[in-house]
Amino acid sequence: MTEDDLTGLWARLGAVERRVRKTVADRQSQDPNLTDPYRGLYITDEAVRALLDSPEPLVVPADIPPTAEGRLAESFGLTALDMEFLLIALAPDLDARFERLYGYLNDDVTRRRPTVGLALALCGQTPAGPGRFRFRPDAPLVTGGLVDVLGEDQPFLSREVRVPDRVQAHLLGLDRVDPGIAGFTRVRTRVDGLRPVGAMYSRGEVEVAGTAVVADLSMVSAPSEVVAPLVREARLRGASLVVGPVDGVPPTVLRALLAHDLPLVLHGKSQWDPRWAPVTPLPVDAGTGPAWAEALDGLDVPVAELSAFRLGASQMRAAVSVARRLAARENRAVTAADVRAGVRTQNGAGLAKLARRITPAVTWSDLVLPDRAKTRLAELAARARHRDTVLGDWRMRPGGGRGRGVLALFAGESGTGKTLAAEVVAGDLGMDLYVVDLSSVVDKYVGETEKNLERVFDEAADVNGVLLFDEADALFGKRSAVSDSRDRYANLESAYLLQRMESFDGIAILTTNLRANLDEAFTRRLDVIAAFPMPDAAQRRLLWDTCLGPAIPRADDLDLDVCASRFDLAGGAIRSCAVSAAYLAAAGNRAVTMADLMTAIHEEHHKQGHLTRAEDFRPWLAVTPA
Incomplete structure (x- = not known):
């Protein structure tokens, strides 16, 4: 809040104090037990008779405008009466005098917060009038998380009303993220990016223009419990809310997010399923994410050395954060190697269970190959580095559902350096090499091999690495004429692999001792084919x-x-x-x-x-x- 907002807040609290003073004075003029030192701890016979003789509850006239102004009222859909209720609930947290005054007016010295009934009385509202409905669970004050109505087992008018600490801090000018969501939530402000209109959905993380509250649900064990504080945080700041990945999140959580009227961007890996929620968000293109130059924030690291990595905005920043700490530990400047090490920390661990991970320890100088083979390897590395430029910025996508992946075939006799070359390419790109263990993939039961491969490709999507299928002809062999059911299922397996490889967005290398054993449909879809002859x-x-x-x-x-x-x-x-x-x-x-x-x-x-x-x-x- 601005300084003017704070000045207005104190002025309005003064009005609340004047109402309390008048209510106390009116109560004292009618109180038969004013001098009783145990007042509030029990009810006397005289007090009971006074209650029975009272024709109607005390109502203090209040001058409240029909509408409310200000960003808080606009963001949460509050009326002027809601704003008064909010200030009444806030008063004891700002001035200890209100605790004793509210205890007196509640006829209970242990109840030092306003009740629903007291808030209504202070604002001149009858207990059975429309004002009481502003405290219902579906009312803006409650759904927005601005007030908590405590004591569901109590009569409605006796339920206490309090303002959460996060709202108090905001009203007093301190805008730090709620500690309950700070571990997975960040507030970011950008000049350029997507400008949300209503609810949107993106396949992949997207950058949003203006102020945005960005939450990473992959770090949350109970997503349903964080919806309300996330929405409140975004509304308090007048910001967009960016939430994801939503893959695996219960549909009830998505429905709860979409029920709020605010700029919302959801993102995930898969396509939006209309069955998840009755409201379908507007689909948007995530693009290629923010430039590395922005994530590096002035560090003297060549962006060209990082262009092969495909990371979202938060992953880029996390990788750079790790790089800074690595360099600080040795009291030196951040290098590209530090950033690449940071990128490795963002790799998912699932693929390591399905493939053997190799951290490259060889370079181009360790390769002894003909010039033609080296040229093809350099082309493979170049495709991995510049695919976003060619396929994205220059719109050279091949169509037909083809992904942004780079597929290569290394063909040659055993021992000619195919796996070593794959390790060199991975090292040149600053990535790890993942050698797929065929024993964990191939299964004798029908359909299980496809399921295992799908797991490999799904996990590879979360990894900036090079996927190596060694002895690939065992998986990608030629389709044959169907003479029995085994041939039919073998051909179905090969057809599935054709489709899955074509839609893959990563970097995959196939190696084979006999290129002739591979199905021609596979070789047609390959980007690079490198021959590894016997050395002279x-x-x-x-x-x-x-x-x-x-x-x-x-x-x-x-x-x-x-x-x-x-x-x-x-x-x-x-x-x-x-x-x-x-x-x-x-x-x-x-x-x-x-x-x-x-x-x-x-x-x-x-x-x-x-x-x-x-x-x-x-x-x-x-x-x-x-």
Whole structure:
């Protein structure tokens, strides 16, 4: 409230005091037990006779205008009489004298708040007149949460009326969020954004222009209990109310929110179901949310490094808050890595139960691939970063129900670096990699595989990560001619996957050893296809050097050129050999020798069932030809 509002409040309380004074004077002139020290604790015979002789209750004339003015009256739909009742209920919280005066007028020294009957009398209203209905549960004073009518087990006129602490604070000029909802509610003011008109619904969080009370229902265990304080908070401030996500919220809560006439924006992940409430809110487009530049609030962090993340406004601010604290702990400036770490804290935990989470620890320098494959990987990262610009701002959406997701296929033999490349792309985007565990997805019972995959995609929607389907041909194989019921259900499963992948809004990578095994309908819907061929001799030489790394001590006889030229191994096999050789050297407390590498290579060939020639391992290792 403004200073003028406060001045007017005190002036009107003065009028309440004058009414109380007159009512007390009138009562004293008619009170037969004025000097009784135990007055209010019992009723004397004289008092009973006075009550019986009284023709009608005491009514004090009051000059109350027919209508009320001011933002409070407008926001809550109050009449001038409502405003008087509110001030009468507020008086004992502002001036302790009113406690004793109300106790006297209530004929009970323990009842120091006004009752419904006393409020009516002070305003010149008869007990059976229309004024009493201003205290009904559906009256604006009560539904708006401006007053509490206490004692439902008491006669109506004897029920006490009090003003909640939050309303008291507002009337006195302190506008902090009600402590009961402060844990999940924020007040924000923006110049631009959606301008609510009545009730609206958005799929995804939306920014609202002007002042808005924003509540996150995902942090609330009992949503039905917070509707009234949220509506009151918005009305006290003359603000819009933004509430969500409403997915899973009981329809009774939605109906309660929509019953109030105020600018309201609900948001959730799914489409609005008209069965949720008799009033259907106006659908609006959430857009791409606020710019990172606004959430960063002047921090020296390149926005381009964060463009791949899809977060709502509150998630962006929460991520930046975490980033600030990370930097403050080390007494340094906030970096893009801090913000990316903050983004990871906003990921839902559900996907981690269905997929193996990998925090990337590799970079582009760890990849040894042909230039063409690297170009395709760079294109995949670029699509993830700039999809909001291309598909949103430039309106290049493909149509047909296609989502904003980015789908890629990595095809190549086992060990050629497909999973490593997925980890590099995820790390370049600042995301975690989630490898879908096929054992938790594929089910022998009809329809269960689709249900499990739906859970994966639903949980992935709450995660800024890269989804990896390793050995994808097990799920996305070709459809076949129907010869029995098993073929029919297998084809239905593939058709479902086609539709679900197409509507996916995230980043998904499929890997396969045999691209020919994938259904052509899948490959047509892919954005990027990268081939991972077996490395040539020069690439194998680089792989050997990269896998051994700079920290491993190397003996003088180590000849990586020989390893690269003699043995046609994929990157995964080379990595396995390097690790085995390192263990052999560590067990001997020495540097890695050529003999260690040859031993590891021989074991790798044996493990893979490949033939070996004794001359390939000479002179470092004597082996029996196999």
